[in-house]
Amino acid sequence: MKKVKHNLIFKTVLTAIFSCLLFSCAIAQEPPTAFKDLDYYFSVARKNKNQNNIKSALEAIQKAADYAEKKEDEKGLIDCFHKYAFLYLELNNVPRSKFYWDRTRVLLKNIAYPYGSSESKYLEAIYLYLDKNNFQAEEKLSEAKQLSNDRNLLNRIVLTQANINFQKTNFLKASRFYNALVVNSDIYEKDYFTTQGYLGLAKINSFDNPEDCIKFGLEALPIAKKNGFINEMLEINTLVGKAYEDIKDYNTALIFNKNLIHLKDSLYGITASKASERTANDIHIEGLEQDVKTLLDKNLEQEASINRSESTNIVAFAILAIISLLAISLYRNNQIKIKTNNLLQKTNKELEIAKDEAVKAMEAKTNFLSTVSHELRTPLYAVTGLTNLLLEENPTENQKEHLKSLKFSGDYLLNFINDILQVNKIDAQKLETLQIEFSLRKTIKDVIDSLQQSAKSNNTKLNLVIDKKISRAHLGDPIKISQILINLIGNAIKFTKNGEVTVTINELKKVEDICTIYFEVKDTGIGISNELQENIFDSFEQGSIQINREYGGTGLGLTIVKNLLNLFGSTIHLESTKGVGSIFSFEIELVCKDKGASNTEDEYIPQEFIFEGLKLLIVEDNKINQVITKKMLSKKGMASDIANNGTEAIELAQNNTYDAILMDIHMPGISGVEATIEIRKFDSEIPIIALTAISLDDSVENFYAAGCDDIVTKPFKPDYFYQKIGENIFNKKIT
Secondary structure (H helix, E strand, C coil): HHHHHHHHHHHHHHHHHHHHHHHHHHHHHCCCCCCHHHHHHHHHHHHHCCCCCHHHHHHHHHHHHHHHHHHHHHHHHHHHHHHHHHHHHHHCCCHHHHHHHHHHHHHHCCCCCHHHHHHHHHHHHHHHHCCHHHHHHHHHHHHHHHCCCHHHHHHHHHHHHHHHHHHHCCCHHHHHHHHHHCCCCCCHHHHHHHHHHHHHCCHHHHHHHCCHHHHHHHHHHHHHHCCHHHHHHHHHHHHHHHHHCCCCCHHHHHHHHHHHHHHHCCCCHHHHHHHHHHHHHHHHHHHHHHHHHHHHHHHHHHHHHHHHCHHHHHHHHHHHHHHHHHHHHHHHHHHHHHHHHHHHHHHHHHHHHHHHHHHHHHHHHHHHHHHHHHHHHHHHHHHHHHHHHHHHHCCCHHHHHHHHHHHHHHHHHHHHHHHHHHHHHHHHHCCCCCCEEEHHHHHHHHHHHHHHHHHHHHHCCCEECCCCCCCCCHHHHHHHHHHHHHHHHHHHHHHCCEEEEEEEEEEEEEEEEEEEEEEEEEEEECCCCCCHCCCCCCCCCCCHHHHHHCCCCCHHHHHHHHHHHCCCCCCCEEEEEECCEEEEEEEEEEECCCCCCCCCCCCCCCCCCCCCCCCCECCCCCCHHHHHHHHHHHCCCCEEEEEEEEEHHHHHHHEEEEEEEECCCCCCCHHHHHHHHHHHHHCCCCCEEEEECCCCCCCCCHHHHCCCCCCECCCCCCHHHHHHHHHHHHHHHHC
8 A cells, every 4th residue: 555655656746747847848938028027126136236235135036036937937037047146156156056057048948038048158158267268258258249239248248358358367458348347338237347347457457557556446446435335345445555555655555454454344244244145045945945845736736636536546557657667768878878978078078178278379379470470560660660761861872772672671571470460360360341331443443553563573564454333332341352452463463474464353243232243363474283273372382482482472362362251251263274374263242332422433642731830749669669750750840749658648648739649559558549548538639640560469449449540550651651640630620
């Protein structure tokens, strides 16, 4: 009789489990929308979490979870579980945080909820960051950003990116993220993110710049006090107190240390921490008890049903026997799966370690090449700048010949450095295509004009055949299209002497406003044999050592072309016969903008400017570069002052009137980007031109976002340099 009773109970438990699964599936089919009342509980929890009142935050989320269950709001329940996970992280209880994260992952399998999926990826990134798997954490953050555009979540992601780069000691990148938080526009936690931004900048400067550490700390402290951010107040007082000690201001340091003791005694006692831990445990146990109670209730219902029907018992025995056999089979299969999974997890872990090592090696190579390329540009600026100045000072014929050779060598070295940096950026996935309005005809004509001199030196005729149907204006990336054409046409000219190079541009088709443009570069040069065509697009590959010695070059041009076309979703095609010539062709889709286009050829004509009487501020830490830039300005009748660093630049810009500022980006202390941000706070009109030996980590978008009006890359051609100064001073005054 006891055995029968045990069997009945076992059977009812299984039935209850199956019922629960069916109920969960039924809920997943029709996910209800979120209810406004949940926002209230989430707001309460958010405020208490930021004030380190984890107990009240947990209680608010418990009420939100009860409400979501009552309303059968599955998305709301996912949000509650995520917030449980975040709060347990605040208590340093990672296993319990992952317990709730796992529950959301199960629920998300049955429901389409992009925001919930994004938060799940974000949580996974935090776990990886805590385990110091920084590369994998950044990958998950990138995936999270693609799933949702919620401003609060994006700000939390930015904060985590800043902390990851701080952990990696990449302080330059970390400071950019912290600066972004300082000026955030979050509707829920604006003050919290602003405090975190200033606090992060204070931490970065705490290592070697105590004055700036104090400055940022004192910016953060009143915001933290106003909002009751206890943890941040503790950290700020600690950092600022230590910074005052570093500058030997011990009286002020003592004040902050006393504040620290007072905060610890009155606001951050052990009792409050234990109360939060107890509340967390109570809520966790209550959740588990609720799950058990649900199963027991269903068991009682099934047991009552069995007692009411003898015939049901007989059927139950039969089902139980079948289930028992299935259970044994499932158990054995499960054991096999466990062993297999353990083996797979071990293998995956080894693969992840190997991947991390490979990524670190790639990052080291990339950073090395980037650093070398950037560092070479600075002395190269001196070489090319001084050469141009000497050529303008009426040298003798012998001196002119030597200077022209020096200029040629400098230009050759600059092209080589540019190619290395371009390939390095492509390898590091730092390039993206722009979407701006431009004239394709003008872009192509500019490229052809710039290469005519090279064609004449090889006694080669350079032809352009362009389809009349091609629109006057397009939407796309003219810079990268120019780079592709310059490399292809430049290569064709280099390998074609006493011959002909023909560039053909046709519009193949037009569907609504999308045009498919065909580009072809045909030459009558040395050609490429079939066996060498397979590797011709590899880095540093020119076909043979003999070709490299005879014609020179880096062997990177076609690699750059291939990778730039990948950004457009296009491929390069090659037809070539040795001794006859080669044809390189590709297609690109562009947006046509006929309505806003001009009916005449859009031709670039350099403007003539009168520079006499202008006064500029040169911000440059390199002494040689200061001399060269100052002399170049004085040749056009312009006066100038020199700032040796960003701090001097801010002071001079405040106390003097200048027509423009030439801002170096990479300087000791505060960078050119940070100096520009500070200047824009009190002067929004003055033209600021970034002069930079641009590196891999540099982002042109960051320069413009900081307030730069234009960018000139060092080394630069004098005519281009003067043109940019004139455009930004005189054209800006006209507008």
